[in-house]
Amino acid sequence: xxxxxxxxxxxxxxxxxxxxxxxxxxxxxxQSFFWYRQDCRKEPKLLMSVYSSGNxxxxxxxxxxxASQYISLLIRDSKLSxxxxxxxxxxxxxxxxxxxxxxxxxxxxxVKP
Amino acid sequence: xxxxxxxxxxxxxxxxQQVTLRCxxxxxxxxxxxxxxxxxxxxxxxxxxxxxxxxxxxxFPDRFSGHQFPNYSxxxxxxxxxxxxxxxxxxxSSLGDREYQPQHFGDGTRLSIL
Numbered sequence: 001x002x003x004x005x006x007x008x009x010x011x012x013x014x015x016x017x018x019x020x021x022x023x024x025x026x027x028x029x030x031q032s033f034f035w036y037r038q039d040c041r042k043e044p045k046l047l048m049s050v051y052s053s054g055n056x057x058x059x060x061x062x063x064x065x066x067a068s069q070y071i072s073l074l075i076r077d078s079k080l081s082x083x084x085x086x087x088x089x090x091x092x093x094x095x096x097x098x099x100x101x102x103x104x105x106x107x108x109x110x111v112k113p
Numbered sequence: 114x115x116x117x118x119x120x121x122x123x124x125x126x127x128x129x130q131q132v133t134l135r136c137x138x139x140x141x142x143x144x145x146x147x148x149x150x151x152x153x154x155x156x157x158x159x160x161x162x163x164x165x166x167x168x169x170x171x172x173f174p175d176r177f178s179g180h181q182f183p184n185y186s187x188x189x190x191x192x193x194x195x196x197x198x199x200x201x202x203x204x205x206s207s208l209g210d211r212e213y214q215p216q217h218f219g220d221g222t223r224l225s226i227l
Contacts, residue, residue, distance in 0.1 A: 043221050103156045
């Protein structure tokens, strides 16, 4: 089983619709979670950190479910510019000093007119 | 505010050669991590440098080595290059080595091995 797993997609989304997808992680001791966005042949860019209480940033909402060991990302009112690969990122080694991020394979989202 | 900068942007090498990639962290950051991203996959952690020491290492062979300088910049060295080393190499910086600090990525160096 992979440490961080994502549905690779693609999720084909009509413009203006809502899309949501999850990411599961294997280590129950994980403490830090992030969503990054990566455009084709570009570097990953931090979209948002994911907090235990869940958090929202404009049209984006992230949630953490520790019991089931997954995080989710919801995008409302999808824009064409939301088309990208969304990377789930987990810090799986919170006990030892350091900040080693483990990435999922990414979920590809295609927003169409 | 200068972001993470990497050089070179692209590089072509042949099998058996050695390569050095460079990274300057975002202004104010002191920790540098290196990742390898193969086509169609998520980035894989190589190692992290903090206070000029390698603090953590991923599952990469000893052919992959690195260094951090007093100004926090870093180098990634790969010896005896293999075809499978072809990938996008990403540098990320953060403030301190704590797990809750988000990392910011540079544009990457695209390495092709012929």
